[in-house]
Amino acid sequence: MTNVVKKSYRNSLGSAKVGRPKEFDEDVALMLAMNYFWDKGYDNASLSQLLKEMKISKSSFYQTYNSKQALFERCLSLYTKHQSEWVKEQLKEKSAVMVLDDFLQVSMIEFQQFGEIRGCLLMNSAQVCYKKHPDLSLLIQYQFKAFHKLFEQLIRSGQQSGDISSRHNASMLSSIYINTLNGLSIMIKAGADDKIIQDVLQGFNLQLK
């Protein structure tokens, strides 16, 4: 009785050894999907438009990514990976405080330049998925905690180099930093004018001194 589980032949890149080769780049399509989700939000992203953005057919879609939700999970992970890699990249040439400041600025510049803002895919998704997609919420919570830690480390580093006051501990300042950033994104979408934004930014900067 040879009850052998068939081995799925895959090479080192994860692509199939046998069978008809894919006519698209899985990772490129994933990135296109991520950007579309970022624009529209999970629920508001329709499968039909998703396929157009990714430039693949419905069959290829389900063959490769299994479901809209499974694809979105990969997009979320790709997003957070990109964001934290950006931080680590910046850290090679800048001090921690400068990276923190740039991260804030980059989020705002998007709005200043184009008059609209996408915000953070992770936090946007948190709102959409809350109480509606519990398994996605769990993934989001996990990623959120990772970001909180990342910023905490940046702040601690800034405190050690004397750029940031040690009046409050790094964890608390990380919470305040994230809270400020998220609040700004919301207020901009609510139509807050530039004065409000600048006042909030100034108020935050004073807390670091």
Next chain:
Amino acid sequence: MTNVVKKSYRNSLGSAKVGRPKEFDEDVALMLAMNYFWDKGYDNASLSQLLKEMKISKSSFYQTYNSKQALFERCLSLYTKHQSEWVKEQLKEKSAVMVLDDFLQVSMIEFQQFGEIRGCLLMNSAQVCYKKHPDLSLLIQYQFKAFHKLFEQLIRSGQQSGDISSRHNASMLSSIYINTLNGLSIMIKAGADDKIIQDVLQGFNLQLK
């Protein structure tokens, strides 16, 4: 040639003098709708469930409220009216600082007690409507500005009675207050733990001193 525009006979309450009388209370149904929208969000609220919540038929719905969007606009206005009336009511028996603090606490208590949070209908709607429902966004921006002014007045009043530091002007502190509140709502939905919430609240309170 008597080209007379027919007058719609309505009494002082706005209800029709003639014709079959409504079998439901328009304002009660409106409040039920508001609560459902608050729970679900505008896009995510389905018409069929909306009708169940309001306990009216589809024909009555369109007869009375014209469209989902028109109803939502009335719900938004009802919401902001309720909120500002609550503030003015509280102000009769409490100082401005206490009202500000209670407003924050009430928002958090909801979460502490039931493990979930609805947040602010106005700000939730700002996220959903942004770049998708421009006319709703305009209404939201208008209401948002009114709230910013309301809190600014409360803070100025707190400054005059010496409860709030005058280090920052009232407008700036109003921006920071709203920003903090919105950030908290987002972070809670992202799964932030209680320590984070408390740290943000503490950070904000220090800014008032």
Next chain:
DNA sequence: CTAATTATGTACCAATTAGTCCATAATTAA
């Protein structure tokens, strides 16, 4: 060359969406 394996194109599906149409019911004005 054949079998196994994977990818793709096409057709399909049930459920849901906001909204319309129209007949009928219930009321008031004249």
Next chain:
DNA sequence: TTAATTATGGACTAATTGGTACATAATTAG
């Protein structure tokens, strides 16, 4: 009583939703 007016119930629509089924195409292992 009749006409005007408003409310209600029920059937209907066109579009869209995420997802499935299956035949066929393209590839590799043996």
